[in-house]
Amino acid sequence: MxxxxxxxxxxxxxxxxxxxxxxxxxxxxxxxxxxxxxxxxxxxxxxxxxxxxxxxxxxxxxxxxxxxxxxxxxxxxxxxxxxxxxxxxxxxxxxxxxxxxxxxxxxxxxxxxxxxxxxxxxxxxxxxxxxxxxxxxxxxxxxxxxxxxxxxxxxxxxxxxxxxxxxxxxxxxxxxxxxxxxxxxxxxxxxxxxxxxxxxxxxxxNMLTKEKNINDKIDTILTNKWLGIPIFAMVMYFVFEISQVWIGKPIADWLVGYLEMFQGWVGALIANANPLLSALLVDGIIGGVIAVIGFLPLVMVMYFLIALLEDCGYMARVAVVLDPIFKKVGLSGKSVIPFVITIGCAVPGIMASRTIRNERERRATAMLAPFMPCGAKIPVISLFAGAFFDNAGWVSTLMYLTGIILIFFGALLINKIVGYKARKSFFIIELPEYKIPSLWQAFKSMCNRGWAYIVKAATIILLCNTVVQIMQTFTWSLTVAETADASILASIASPFAYILFPIVGVLSWQLAAAAVTGFIAKENVVGTLAVCFVGLENLIDTEELVLMQGAGEEVAGVIAITKIAALAYLMFNLYTPPCFAAIGAMNAEMKSSKWVWGGIGLQFSVGFIVAYLVYTLGTLMTAPETLNLVGALAGLGIVCIIIITISILIKNTNQKLKDEYSLNNK
CATH class of the missing domain: 3.40.50.300 (P-loop containing nucleotide triphosphate hydrolases)
Incomplete structure (x- = not known):
């Protein structure tokens, strides 16, 4: 039945x-x-x-x-x-x-x-x-x-x-x-x-609906056109501050201690085994997975807080506040819902775009939603915030505000490319009653999302870290590499290092390898960096997993890039195409291969340009003598190619619109 x-x-x-x-x-x-x-x-x-x-x-x-x-x-x-x-x-x-x-x-x-x-x-x-x-x-x-x-x-x-x-x-x-x-x-x-x-x-x-109740009085403040956006920004700032600094980090430090004890216990069990096996299992595979799991408390606290905001009725008000602004770029308040859901995970966020009736607006929303950093990107943000910026809470806030700005610019760009015609539209949404959020429901939501995070770490990330560790350990002749630079991984990742060179200022195959594995799952960026920089004794003379401990200067010294370069590399990983699962969701919602490939191209272009501008302009303002001219010019060339390509697409669209206009007037 x-x-x-x-x-x-x-x-x-x-x-x-x-x-x-x-x-x-x-x-x-x-x-x-x-x-x-x-x-x-x-x-x-x-x-x-x-x-x-x-x-x-x-x-x-x-x-x-x-x-x-x-x-x-x-x-x-x-x-x-x-x-x-x-x-x-x-x-x-x-x-x-x-x-x-x-x-x-x-x-x-x-x-x-x-x-x-x-x-x-x-x-x-x-x-x-x-x-x-x-x-x-x-x-x-x-x-x-x-x-x-x-x-x-x-x-x-x-x-x-x-x-x-x-x-x-x-x-x-x-x-x-x-x-x-x-x-x-x-x-x-x-x-x-x-x-x-x-x-x-x-x-x-017994209560007339015309009377102004407490919900109406609260809405006059939260949905005010001048106060609504600053309040939303402040709310999200505290969400990130609480999850990644005040509560999440102390719990993470406590968890890391036990994870390192487990790592040491496994290491003691195989102390007399082949040193290569120890490096593969303890430092590489277990160490890489621990590097991801160690950030779980930060992610779960954020999930809990977001669930409370959703349950109390505030998120519906956010859609109302942002609707007038989104209309100016060809979207609507309905697009806010997918963007907010994406904070948890990009896949359901992209799927939520199907609530939008207009096809162009729905496809644009699905394409732009991944610019909002999802839960999988929190470990990447936290790693670089801890390593280079002393766990400053403003790093997370900046990443999310940048994501919102990129959504607006991306929407304008899409409108230019597809030839969007302004139309009068109405956004109707039910504002639910404010209520005290259910702590139990928020806890269940947090556990459900957290479990999905653990499953991913125990499957996709474990497999990826295993492959990365094996590729870093052996050469193409299947002999143990004397140095990591002679490994299979180094030879595969090195060509991609030239793409990153204009945005980090160094040729680092390790950073390139992490960025590439990040397309499988963004958490892999952390895991791969842990494997590449911690896995072999000739790279780091310590038994501690410094990437997880957030020992800022040590990590920064190991990765050997400046703070500006670290910020640029972080933005490159956040704003380039999302994981394969999210791309699959884009394909399912857009139902057009042209739009999917266009979305991937837009995401990669935006991510590269943002990272290039941050690194180049930031370096010129802070330490101009360290800027590599060759890398800057190479990056400028890539940016010019992207701009020229977009200009051609816009020109073709304008010509098509002119032809249609001429045909209709005949």
């Missing part, structure tokens, strides 16, 4: 799905969190040992889809024949929710209405006559509170009973021609009239 969970965005649908199934799907107090179908067995204690499957569908306002995630819901309900529908209705916004309910009733599928968030209505002194509402709709209505699991047992038992009964909806619109705009508008007007009549009968409010 399959039970489809449907409802408007932010109705508590995914929270109910998690409560019923024991899953840990992402939830948030804003629209656009669920963008694909999820399916899982319902817990046995709800179903009396009967095999039940819950299907969590993306939020939708109508069965006539306007966005791709709404089409997933519409197609599933119409074509997959679920046995029963549980329509989650937001009790705090009954009139809006019931519009979708009436459309579902017309399908003739057995249905139960879950009147969710009923606890909030008690606080707002609002009463809903459940019996009368059930009679008006012609289907059972059960009060529920997803967060506390209240009413869920009754809901499932009622759904099972309802499955075997005919659905008798009192309201029908049959044989509507969806292509006929007049018919659809007439049907919608009648539907709204029907819903409003029901609401008048069943809902009693």
């Amino acid at each position: 399959r039970i489809a969970l449907t409802g408007n965005p932010n109705s508590g649908k995914t929270t109910m799905y998690n409560a019923l199934t024991g899953s840990n799907e992402k939830v948030g107090n804003w629209a656009g969190v669920t963008v694909s179908k999820k399916e899982h067995a319902i817990k046995k204690f709800y179903s009396n040992n009967q095999e039940l499957m819950a299907v969590d569908l993306p939020g939708a306002y109508s069965m006539s889809p306007f966005t791709s995630e709404e089409s997933i819901t519409s197609t599933y309900v119409r074509s997959e024949n679920p046995d029963v529908i549980i329509n989650i209705v937001d009790a705090t916004n009954l009139s809006r929710s019931l519009f979708f309910t009436t459309q579902l009733l017309e399908l003739g599928i057995p249905m139960v209405v879950a009147l969710n968030k009923s606890d909030i209505n008690v606080k707002k002194e609002t009463e809903i006559n459940v019996e009368l509402l059930s009679k008006e709709l012609g289907c059972p209505v059960i009060k529920t509170v997803s967060t506390s699991k209240e009413g869920l047992n009754d809901l499932i038992h009622t759904a099972i009973k309802q499955m075997n009964q005919a659905q008798n909806a009192p309201y029908h619109h049959k044989n509507i021609d969806l292509t006929n705009r007049n018919e659809v508008e007439k049907a919608d007007r009648e539907r709204f009239k029907f819903v409003n009549e029901i609401v008048k009968k069943v809902e009693k409010r």
